[in-house]
Amino acid sequence: MDTADRTGTASRPGFRELEPGLPELKPGLRELKKQRTRDALLRAALELFTTQGYERTTVDEITEAVDVSQRTFFRYFAGKEEVALFTQRLAESHFLAAVRERPLHEAPLEVLRRSVVESWDTIGEAIEAVIPIELHMRTFQLIESTPALLAVHLRHSAEMEEEIARLIAEREGLDVDADPRPRVAVAVFGGVMRVTSRLWGQGEDISVEAIRELTLSYLDNVGPALAETWRTE
Structure with a gap:
């Protein structure tokens, strides 16, 4: 199945878990990183949509542009439609x-x-x-x-x-x-x-x-x- 057709089961905003052994981030810094990740995904998706077309753009291409996982994408957005x-x-x-x-x-x-x-x-x-x-x-x-x-x-x-x-x-x-x-x-x-x-x-x-x-x-x-x-x- 094309990953562009997936719908996330966890659509609320989030951020990737910290790697084992890394210190906890302060809440303010964590929220800032979450916002930056969301904005980066949004901008990458919209650039791809407006240059090569909405239907032709996949979730894989969006996540590759930001260097994050599909799991991260679906923490912020239910799918391509929500981003667009x-x-x-x-x-x-x-x-x-x-x-x-x-x-x-x-x-x-x-x-x-x-x-x-x-x-x-x-x-x-x-x-x-x-x-x-x-x-x-x-x-x-x-x-x-x-x-x-x-x-x-x-x-x-x-x-x-x-x-x-x-x-x-x-x-x-x-x-x-x-x-x-x-x-x-x-x-x-x-x-x-x-x-x-x-x-x-x-x-x-x-x-x-x-x-x-x-x-x-x-x-x-x-x-x-x-x-x-x-x-x-």
Whole structure:
């Protein structure tokens, strides 16, 4: 069986056991080494995915690039899919945090608009702590162009939209199951994000600035598209 298809039975983060006779590491140093190992595996995997393709990359190739065992890989990640989507999940968490911090006087769609703009303005620092932002953007494009990853990403996006809708309802003092407006607003926002992600992924400029400007231009047209007559005659 191809090692790329394995799923780990111990997916929680860990680190290789110390060799017999070696002294115990201090907790702070041990955690730092664990983080460095995880980040090295992540970076190696994403570099391989974005240069030779997700499907063609095996777990063996990833572990060989970092000079660790498969056992070590599966301590950090359940499989290739989790690695490929890791920084996208980080970006989504960054966006959710921005939503939670918006002032209560802002209207729901304005909250979402400002949160996504703020996220694109500040995501570099969050991602750069793990991998180069340029590699994250290439991975984002990879997800958009890889059916297996895109399917998982879209399923997760639907779950995230429900979480956002409940968060918006809570902000507005509404029952999300009794009032359709939070889910409607988030569905509109989510649709715009899907369109802009697809268009951005098909373009040549895959920079943060490019997707930020494209997203803004589409979000700024939500109101006119829904509420105004388009005909000029």
